[in-house]
Amino acid sequence: MLKEGEDVPLTFAQDLSSKTAAEGDPVAFSLAEDLKVGNVVVAKAGIHAFGEVTNAKKAGMMGKPGDLSVRLDYLKVGDTKIHLRGTKGKEGNSATTSTVALTVLFGPIGLIKHGHDIDIKQGTALKAYVSDDVALPPAP
Template sequence: MKSLGMGGLFAATLIAAPVAAQETASAPAAIVLPEPAAPSALMLPRDTPVHLMVLNEVSTKDHDAGHRFRLRVDKPVVVAGRTLVPAGTPAWGELTEAESSGNAGKSGKLSARLTHIELGSLAIPIEGGTTADGKSGKGETLLGVLAMGPLGLFAKGNNAKIKAGEKMTAFVAEDTQLPHAP
C-alpha cells in the first residue's frame, strides 16, 4: 500500500471535502426537458396528382355498375420534399356504368370513377375517372349476315374493359390533414 504522506493526505481531504459537502446539501432541482413535440400534422393539398395502376381487369362481361375495384398508388405522392403517400398504397374505384355487349355487333361500354386512397385507417378522397368501349362487332355482323343470313345478327360486339396494369391519374378531392408522415 502506498503512503500519501502529509501533503498527499491534505490534498485528498481538500478534494473529498467538496464532494462530501455536496452530498449533505439539498439536491439540486432536476432539469426538466420539454416533451418531444408530437409529429405535426401534414396537409395533402386539394388537386395534388396521384398516379394509380389497376390491379385486376374489370370488364362488362364480369362486372356490373357499383362494382368496386382495387388500384394501387404507382408513384409516391411527394409534397414539399416529403413523401406523404408511398407507392403501393391501396386505392379504390367504382364502376358507374357497365353496359354489356349485345347482338348485331353492339359493343360494351363502361364508366368508372376513382373514389379514394386507403392510407392506414384514413380514406383520402380522390377525383378522376375513365371510360372504355369494346370494339364494335358491326363488321363481323355484316359478314355473318352475308354468310349465314339472319343468324348473323346474333354476332355480339366486344365487352369493354379496363386492363390490369392500366395507369390512371387522379387528383386529391379536398385538402386532407394527415396525422403524420407514413
C-alpha cells in the same frame, strides 16, 4: 398539405371486365408511385385506393360494344381517406360494320356476331386527382 387537383397515379389492383362486372361492384386500385408534397413522401407506393363500377354492359348482338365505367372514391393513407376524383369509362370496339357485312353475305346468321367486351387488366394505369385539400404527416 396535399392540395386539391394534385395528380394521384394509380393502377388497377384487379382484372375487370364488362362481361362479369355489375353496377356497384367494388374496384381496388394501388398507388403506382410514392405521393409527395414537395420532397416529403406522404403516401408510399402500393397503398390501396377504392372505387366502384358505375355502369357495366356486356357486348351485345348486332356488334353492340360492351360498356364499363368506374368511379374513384378514395385513397386510404393510415386512418385518413383522401377523396379522389376522376373516372375511367371505356367502350368496346364496335363490330357494327362487320356485322352488316356478315348479314349481307350470310343472311340472319350474321346477327350472331358480338361486339367486344371491355377487359381491363390488373396493372393498367389510371390517373386520379385529389378532390379536397388534406393535411398528411410524412410517411413512415
